[in-house]
Amino acid sequence: MNDLDSKQALFEVPSISVEGPASQEGVSPEFDVDLFVIGGGSGGIRAARVAAGHGARVMLAEESRLGGTCVIRGCVPKKLFVYAGRFGDALDEAADFGWKISPPRFDWPSLVAAKDREIAHLEGLYAQGQSKAGVEVVHSRAVLEDVHTVRLADGRRVRANFILIATGAKPELLPFEGMELGITSDAAFDLKEFPQRLVIGGAGYIAIEFAGLFAALGSEVTVVCRGSNILRGFDEDVRQAISTSYTNRGITLLLGDSITRLVSTKASGSVEGRATINVVTEQGARLDADQVLMAFGRAPNTIGLGLDLAGVKTDEKGAIIVDASSRTSVANIFAVGDVSNQFNLTPVAIREGHAFADSIFGGKPWQVNYANVPTAVFSSPEIGTVGLTELEARSRYAVVDVYKARVRPLAAGVTGDCEIALLKLVVDGESDRILGVHLFAEDASEMIQVLSIALESGATRADFMSTMAVHPTFGEELLGMRRPTVRYDRR
Known part of the structure; x- marks a missing residue:
């Protein structure tokens, strides 16, 4: 095999x-x-x-x-909202590139x-x-x-x-006191009022995407996550990269915690005419929110x-x-x-x-190949991933080479942005075949779609190295990692 x-x-x-x-006695109904x-x-x-x-x-x-x-309450409206959030960053950066822009104003109903x-x-x-x-x-x-x-x-x-x-x-809903005060992702796209303070329970795709887009639109966001880090199942370096990025962007991550109770109250600082939801966690945190998004999975x-x-x-x-x-x-x-x-x-x-x-x-029988299924998390920056994570590869292959690069985008030289992009290749150290690609970068979703073709075609590290780079691009960094960051050898 x-x-x-x-x-x-x-x-x-x-x-x-x-x-x-x-079983129906041969009768043809x-x-x-x-x-x-x-x-x-x-x-x-x-x-x-x-x-x-x-x-x-x-x-x-x-x-x-x-x-x-x-289409109705998932990928499509989410991506539209992600686009909306990114305009905020773009407007800030435009001034650094010489554009004179009057103070912008975001309108949620629009x-x-x-x-x-x-x-x-x-x-x-x-x-x-x-x-x-x-x-x-x-x-x-x-x-x-x-x-x-x-x-x-x-x-x-x-x-x-x-x-x-x-x-x-x-x-999927987890039972706790007052859970009826919260909303799910189905309702998040149709809120009548924009939540200035949003608490999110969960740390998977949906939770992390909503955390990023609402923070970009101006919400004060807190993510309550039962695990030790967000996005369980993703490559560990990617998980750490987005965790650091979200923290730097002002998103609060309460790790190793969970929501135990929601109480409707009228707290100081609440928006006029709007009830505040008091969120109580297992570790004793008490948070005031305008909305609580329950994103525990599906x-x-x-x-x-x-x-x-x-x-x-x-x-x-x-x-x-x-x-x-x-x-x-x-x-x-x-x-x-x-x-x-x-x-x-x-x-x-x-x-x-x-x-x-x-x-x-159609008389054309075929089955879906589930190997090398690419996926993206539409955070800001995005995550794009295909193939095996480092830990998965190390458990299945005798020799694993890991290539990593952390890159500051070119535009950051003008804007002063401290966001660092991550590129990671996981390679079979014996055959040189690429086993996984993991990106945390702007437009990672677009890059991973193309890179998944390479993995599905059995591309090797040598194939990547023989490809001419396009400069200046973020993607060229994939060709510049000439030596593995670390090698694992179980032979």
Whole structure:
């Protein structure tokens, strides 16, 4: 088994026994549609459109808005808000480069309205795409009644040859006193008033992205994190880099702590007409906040779907168990995206939906390769990462070379900014193959997309070194790290 095969095996789901149409005494039932998709998010929409393109009769049910979490209340509005926050830094830096700018003023309602217009536009495009493909979209909740029957909220029953569950995930809540006073990420984009003081519980993707964007827009932000550092699962150097950066930007990180109680009160210094939320933590901290964002993670959205009636098996967290082809424990029922809790990333859901539709309806079976999945955290600066972390590589390879560079951006020579960017390569010391790339820098998300192609193609350190640099750029620093910072050798 080569290195790529070895890593692929880490992400493969064990095969599972299936039961389904074959158990129905050989009877071939009449179906209303070839495919019924439950959920109109990224994965469901892609699967429906591609299946219809292959000639399938497809119906899709979405009880909320087309586009799902990513488009309506996730990736897209978040990135728009991140852009808004970055204008503050840009305006400050512009003066250092000779621009004469009168004192700027940020208007929260204008940003929310602009976001709403763009989301409505994208939702319309999704609806048009489904219509053009011939997909029948029903705006209704849909639940399973048996392996072939879906019941809509109005009582209609639809018989489908195949069923795809793509209901995504929802915010996970940890029970504590007064939790109803807090909000989740679903509500954060639609607040009527901008929170001058924001407390965030959690330290994963969502918590850290919201901490950065609200701080950039002018909030006083405190992050309460149970762990010893933020962004568990990321490379340790990246975690330390963003932790230092956020602290320097005025974001308070309460590590090794957790929220235990929220109390609505009227404290001194509160905004006129607005109740203050008093936040009490396990370690005894008491914080006053205008809003408390609960970002403890996300849970598969499977409650009340009727999975038990169809015999669809779930794990201890409620996630639907699937095999490498997204097939559930029932032969004709599949699941893609966050509902299976494998890789909770929009591009993964889209690719799973496409693979399902091609395999079942297009006569072109293929499976998603989960090795070297790139990801980004839209903090400021951004995090971009693909492949193995240093610790993962050291546990799996006999010799690991680590290359690191901390770089002050060129513009900082004029602005005086003390932000330091980080580049890190993790390399197999025996084959010279690059195992992981980790960036903390402006536009890291754009860089990691391109670098993931190199990793997927099996690029080596020598390949990087043979590439001509573009000067002056941040990316050229990847080619300038000629000697490893440290080598780990377990031979």
